[in-house]
Amino acid sequence: MVETRDMLAAKFEVIFPHLDERQRRLLMGAEARVLGHGGIRAVARAAGVREATVSLGVDELDGGAQPLGRVRRAGGGRRRAVEVDPELRPALLALVEPDERGDPVSPLRWTTKSTRKLAAVLTGQGHRVSADTVADLLREEGFSLQANAKTIEGKQHPDRDAQFRYINEQVKVHQATTDPVISVDTKKKELVGQFANAGQQWRPQGEPAATLTHDFPGDSLGKAVPYGIYDLAADTGWVNVGTDHDTAAFAVESIRRWWNTAGRIDYPQARRLLITADAGGSNSYRTRAWKAELAALAVQTGLEITVCHFPPGTSKWNKVEHRLFSHITLNWRGRPLTSHEVIVQSIAATTTRTGLRVHAELDTNTYDTGVRISDRQHEALPVIRHDWHPDWNYTLRPEAYEQVNSAPDPFDKPSPDRAWLHHPTLTGLPAPEWDALIATLMTLHDQQRETSLHTRRGHRPRLTAPGTGRRPILTLADRLLAAILHHRLALPQVTIAALFRVRPETINRHLREIRQLLQQAGHTIRPNPHRLATLNDLNDLATAQGITTPPEIKMAC
Structure with a gap:
């Protein structure tokens, strides 16, 4: 049809100057009738006129009009709308x-x-x-259809370029001594199943890969969390495909697997390791667990591990993004990721003409979320912070360090630093009554929490076992103590928040929840004659009753 239209356009260009208006209509109508279906549109485009004009010519031919007719004088016809x-x-x-x-x-x-x-x-x-x-x-007027252009990077950190130069200097120093330099990050999580995947691939015509119409997580066979390690000097990739959560422990375990499988073989004389990472995610510079896991890795491998983070909002400059992840995405484009094996094999088959080779393994381990590193444990880590932006640049020495017990506090017990508040003089509850009340509140709290979560899930079944998830900041016993301090001793919520080192909004929410549980348990907190207003009042009351208060409470007073 395109070739026919071009031939007609050439014919019209030669003949039209010798014809009047009606003759041109009749010629176009005759050509449209010869072409059949779609002829009117094709002739109109070839002649550069409206389809209605060609249609009028066809009607005149079909109507048997007289061969001779009036010819419109020069300048006749309908004027343009803008005129x-x-x-x-x-x-x-x-x-x-x-x-x-x-x-x-x-x-x-x-x-x-x-x-x-x-x-x-x-x-x-x-x-x-x-x-x-x-x-x-x-x-x-020069308008055309335009898509959005991703050119605005947002607010830039004033030390962005200086940090780029610092990372480049660190890379050169490590590569000069043949010590490994790796770029790490987590690729986009993928649902495993018969889901549509962006892109196209060659297949028999009319036989596209059939996929589900909706990407509902409930229809998946699980998820895949690819964590990539890109070796800058060797131009090789190593991807650990997790099936659980993207945590700091998972990130460091991926680096550990890379070192044990490839790193120590490629760099037998290495004494240092440089890691470049972005500013967020499981390898965020704010995450204490990331540093704690790296400290353990340094001790296990004997490597001095230096980490340099890219400034916030600049993760696209991380080498692993455009030298590894982009090629993986191209390699599996248009292919449904129907199983973890398909994902692993597709990643491992990724190559480039410049020599990139990728190794991939499946990691079926489980990784707990909400792991908290205490202040004491964080201070004990063998970390050397660099002079330039110590929050972004630091080194973990391969030295043994104090292992502080960071196991979660029992939910039915007060946190160790608040145990002194558990004294019967302050709570008004002897030990047996306290234990019985806590046991009742534990049962009611679990029911309350499950009901709330069930509603938030849209009444769908839970995917994780009860009791898993993020560790609460305050135990149930802590919350009960806060309620007793407020309702029995009239201590203000702001003062309680300072005592428990949380936000006043957190105390307010927990007091509201505890009141509901106490009402269900049929327990009433009776006011005490002692009415407290400050931490100093609480310290004086405790001292008068022979209760030893922590040093920080005395200092706050």
């Missing part, structure tokens, strides 16, 4: 100009500005115009 309505063009431009310059009360300000909608609005304003005419006017 009839001089205000049409400015009205259209007011609608399509960028928002900051356009009409602020335009009904199209928050909708898609299609030619049909533009024509409808202009007609409503008194300008009779069609969608095709709107399109022609927009093209004359």
Whole structure:
């Protein structure tokens, strides 16, 4: 059809100058009848006229009109819409100009500005115009269909470029001594199953890979969490495909597997390891667990591990993103990731003409979330913070360090630093009554929590076992102590929040929950004659009753 249209255009260009208007219509109508279905559109495009003009020529041929007829004088015919309505063009431009310059009360300000909608609005304003005419006017004014352009990077850290230079210097120093330099990050998590995957691949015509119409997690066979390690010097990738959570422990375990499998073989004389990572995720510079896990890895491997983080918002400059992950995405484009084996094999088969080779393994271990590193444990880590941006750049020495017990506090017991508040003089509850009340509240709390979670899940079944998840900041016993301090001793919520080292909003929420549980348990906290207002009052009361308060409480007073 394109070839036919081109031939017609060449014919019309030669003949039309010798014909009058009616003769041109009749010629176009004859050509359209010869072409059959679709001929009117093809002839109209070849001649550069409206389809209605060609259709009129066909009708004249079919109607048997007289061969001779009136020829319109020069300059005849309908005038263009913009000539009839001089205000049409400015009205259209007011609608399509960028928002900051356009009409602020335009009904199209928050909708898609299609030619049909533009024509409808202009007609409503008194300008009779069609969608095709709107399109022609927009093209004359230099408008075209435009997509969004990702060019705005947002707020930039003032030390961004300096940090880039510092990372580059560290890379050169380590590579000069043949010590390994790796770039690490977690690739986008993938649902495992018959789900659509972006991209195309060659297949027999008419036989696309069938996938599910919706990507519901409940229809998946699990998830895949690829954590990548890219060796800058060797141009090799190592990907640990997890099936659980993306935690700091998982990230460091991936690095550990890379070192045990490939790193120590490729770098037998290595004494140092440089890791470049972005600023967030499981390898965030703010995550204490990341540093604690790296400290353990340093001791196990004997390597001095240096970490340099890219500034916030610049993760795309991390080498692993565009030298490893981008090629993996291209390699499995258009292919449903139907199993973990498909994912692992697709990653391992990724290569480039420049020599990239990738190794991939499946990691079926489970990794707990909500792991907290205490202040004492964090201070005990053998960390050397660099002079330049010590939050982004630090080194973990391969030295043994104090192992502080970081096991979660029992939920039915007060935290160790708040055990002194458990004294019967302050609670008004002897030990047997306290234990009985806590046991009752534990049962009611579990029921309350499960009901709340069930509602938040949209009444769908839970995917994780009860009792898993993030460790609470305050145990149930801590919350009961806070309620007793507030309702029995009238200690203000702000003071309790300072005592428990949490936000006042947290105390307020827990007091509300504890009141509900106490009502269900049929227990009432009776006010005490002692009314406290400050931590100093609490310290004086405890001292008078022979209760030893922690040093930090005395210092706060």
